[in-house]
Amino acid sequence: MKSENPRLDLLRAIPAVDQLLLRPRMTEWVARASRGFVVAEIQKVLAEVRGEVRDGRAAPSLEAEALEGRVLERLHRSLSPRLRAVINATGVVLHTNLGRAPLSENARRALSEVSGQYANLEYELAAGARSHRDQLIEELLVEILGCEAATVVNNNAAAVFLILNTLAAGREVVVSRGELVEIGGSFRIPDILARSGAILREVGTTNKTRASDYEAAIGGETALLLRVHPSNYRIRGFTERPELGDLRELARRRQIPLVEDIGSGCLVDLSPHGIRDEPTAQASLAAGADLVCFSGDKLLGGPQAGVIAGARLLVERIRKNPLMRTYRVEKLVYSALEATLASYRTGRALEEIPVLRLITMPVEDLRRRSRRFARALEKAAPSAITVECIAGHSVVGGGSCPDSPLETMLLALRSSRFSANVLEQRLRSQDPPIIVRLEEDRALVDLRTVFEWQESPLRKGLILALS
Numbered sequence: 001m002k003s004e005n006p007r008l009d010l011l012r013a014i015p016a017v018d019q020l021l022l023r024p025r026m027t028e029w030v031a032r033a034s035r036g037f038v039v040a041e042i043q044k045v046l047a048e049v050r051g052e053v054r055d056g057r058a059a060p061s062l063e064a065e066a067l068e069g070r071v072l073e074r075l076h077r078s079l080s081p082r083l084r085a086v087i088n089a090t091g092v093v094l095h096t097n098l099g100r101a102p103l104s105e106n107a108r109r110a111l112s113e114v115s116g117q118y119a120n121l122e123y124e125l126a127a128g129a130r131s132h133r134d135q136l137i138e139e140l141l142v143e144i145l146g147c148e149a150a151t152v153v154n155n156n157a158a159a160v161f162l163i164l165n166t167l168a169a170g171r172e173v174v175v176s177r178g179e180l181v182e183i184g185g186s187f188r189i190p191d192i193l194a195r196s197g198a199i200l201r202e203v204g205t206t207n208k209t210r211a212s213d214y215e216a217a218i219g220g221e222t223a224l225l226l227r228v229h230p231s232n233y234r235i236r237g238f239t240e241r242p243e244l245g246d247l248r249e250l251a252r253r254r255q256i257p258l259v260e261d262i263g264s265g266c267l268v269d270l271s272p273h274g275i276r277d278e279p280t281a282q283a284s285l286a287a288g289a290d291l292v293c294f295s296g297d298k299l300l301g302g303p304q305a306g307v308i309a310g311a312r313l314l315v316e317r318i319r320k321n322p323l324m325r326t327y328r329v330e331k332l333v334y335s336a337l338e339a340t341l342a343s344y345r346t347g348r349a350l351e352e353i354p355v356l357r358l359i360t361m362p363v364e365d366l367r368r369r370s371r372r373f374a375r376a377l378e379k380a381a382p383s384a385i386t387v388e389c390i391a392g393h394s395v396v397g398g399g400s401c402p403d404s405p406l407e408t409m410l411l412a413l414r415s416s417r418f419s420a421n422v423l424e425q426r427l428r429s430q431d432p433p434i435i436v437r438l439e440e441d442r443a444l445v446d447l448r449t450v451f452e453w454q455e456s457p458l459r460k461g462l463i464l465a466l467s
Helices: 006-013 017-021 024-032 035-055 064-079 105-115 138-145 156-168 189-196 211-217 244-254 281-286 312-319 322-327 331-345 354-359 363-380 420-428 452-466
Strands: 092-094 149-153 172-176 199-203 222-228 258-263 291-295 306-310 385-397 406-415 437-439 442-446
Touching: 006 035, 017 024, 017 035, 017 064, 024 035, 024 064, 035 064, 092 354, 105 331, 138 149, 138 281, 138 306, 138 331, 149 156, 149 312, 149 322, 149 331, 156 172, 156 189, 156 222, 156 258, 156 291, 156 306, 156 312, 156 322, 172 189, 172 211, 189 199, 199 211, 211 244, 222 244, 244 258, 258 281, 281 291, 281 306, 306 312, 363 385, 363 406, 363 452, 385 442, 406 420, 420 437, 420 442, 420 452
Parallel strands: 092 385, 172 199, 172 222, 222 258, 258 291
Antiparallel strands: 149 306, 291 306, 385 406, 406 442, 437 442
16 A cells, blocks of 8 residues: 655665675675675665655666666775776876886786785895895996995985985075976975975076086085976077086085986987987986986886985985885885886896887887778778878877977877767776877877787777777
């Protein structure tokens, strides 16, 4: 017998938790997760349904099968990882939003080996005694960079902060106005100087700074000279900047350290591939910098880390800073970084490190791949899409090499069913998600940043998104 209150009838018709638990697929989930977890998710769905009924929204289906579907969707969503692998078809090699540098096969193998086991992170196997994790790859860094000592922290911002806090807290740091940069996340050199306890002493102008400007600023409270590589911008036109060697002579004469933040961590000469204004860490150290610092996950091609390298006396002072413990890295970072650096040691970095392979990929190879991919896509979905191969440019990204676009071939996609914006959204919903660029109501696919083994899932994802 129905009551005079339809909503009350609907509320009474909602199945109980136990009814849903007895359904076969719920039993499977209980075995996969736990009964308590599944019960909690069922209760959340039933609470949502009751709310929909009370609010008079569109009447939900109260059949057990329909509610089971809602619970299954929620269970799947709850246990799906938030961090997922994606196909980067944007042509941005060091895409900060997509995790920057993909690791080499050697680094992935090293991670796999140590991630699920114990490792000698702070244990000297030969001596059978406790050691310090900071010593794990120092010898390797020293050999590759040609310096006296090196240490590793969790990113380059931490490296800059620790250098300044250790060597210049309460004293002045001389830096050119043209190098007071801001990088991603509103990280500004003046702000990090202030937080470190150092006092900023600006010299020169935005476009012109001379060695004499640095010298005029040096006084009794000067702790160091700081040189910052403008990784993510360039000043053109009427400009002047002293060579590192000129600052080295000044620093030696006035007996103060010269520190250079080179940012991107380039360890090989990329000028044959059109990138001519990225200093290598080795060159900066050889030119006289007492310390350099740089990122591990940019042009170096490894995991997120910050490397500090140079004079042993200065590195040891940084190691003893109590804040060093707050910025130290764990076994997975050391494992991946060591394997990455090994490719430089053996001279196989250009062949083995993905970032360097993508940057140096010949445009002829990209043209051939793009045309082959376009033919296969048009054959699989002839009426749903128009594919045009057009010349374009990839970028290094990650705040690196802003004046060094990379010649490429782009696949310009137009759908007969969806706008470019809708197609882009549908591509992001695929498994794996596909990330593209949009331009002039076209979805652009750049195969430079798509690994060859990803071409098949990329093509399948495109076909599904178009269907």
